[in-house]
Amino acid sequence: MDVFANQSPNAAQGFFEIRNVPPGEYTLTLLVRRDGRIRPVFIPVDVVDRDIANISETIPPAFDVSGRVTLEGRAPGATVLKDSIQLVPTEAIPEIDSYAISPNPQTGEFTIPALPVGKYAIRLGGAFRSYDTWVSDVNRGEASVFDSGLSVGGNLKEPLEVVLKSRGGVLAGTITDPTRLRPFPYATVVLVPTKSRRQNSALYKHSLSGEDGSFVFTGIPPGEYKLFAWASVIPGAWENAIFLQRFETRGAEVTIVDDSPKRVELTVIP
Secondary structure: OOOOOOOOOOHHHOOOOOOOOOOEEEEEEEEEEEOOEEEEEEEEEEEOOOOOOOOOOOOOOOEEEEEEEEEOOEOOHHHOOOOOEEEEEOOOEOOEOOEEEOOOOOOOEEEEEEEOOEEEEEEEOHHHOOOOOEEEEEEEOOEEOOOOOEEEOOOOOOOEEEEEEOOOEEEEEEEEOOOOOOEOOOOEEEEEEOHHHOOOHHHOEEEEOOOOOEEEEEEEOOEEEEEEEEOOOOOOHHHOHHHHHOOHHHOEEEEEOOOOOEEEEEEOEO
16 A cells, blocks of 8 residues: 655644655545544545645544443453453554553443544453453443444443453364364464454454464354464454455354353364
């Protein structure tokens, strides 16, 4: 992907000048630091056969998002560590990976200040990778936004409720080579939710198989899944429907009901 940088001598005053851009359709991305956070502005630009001058845009407002985290219906206490729940933009924002949700251990309440307009998914961060905790639902008012994503912008009066549960499912197994005779080390093993929920990035899990081909996933929400293993794959490609369609018949169907461990043996996709 080609990226063209701002070359204006007055960039600090909000001016921009981008030179030698070939014809084509682009997104002009402006990153402005306000309120201690980076605020993105996106402007579609169609470069044809002449210079484009006097483009201007107003920085959109930011919004505070408040809510409460519960674990098994109660305040999470010390179980939920600071910054261990992430609010992740569903469309990539340069220089921004995620925003942290840090609930008060005694009340579960939290506030994320100055969020840019956009859509976000909620997922557990690295602090939960070795635990059995999982996100059961995310509600805004009486409506679930767990699968559809949280839209930030406009009226955000309803508080957000992040519902966590423990004792999620456990899936373990072994990845074998195409002959099915030997274990396949360092394969990318991916657990993908059922088709109706694949827009929810929080339901995907991925890992590398060990030297003996083994893998394990914990904290899996109950539901229907497919398990895939690739010898080599671009990270995150499995969230692209067109890419995944090519491999649907190579996945193993998995049903998670409770925390009883399940085992699967799967052949790697070369």
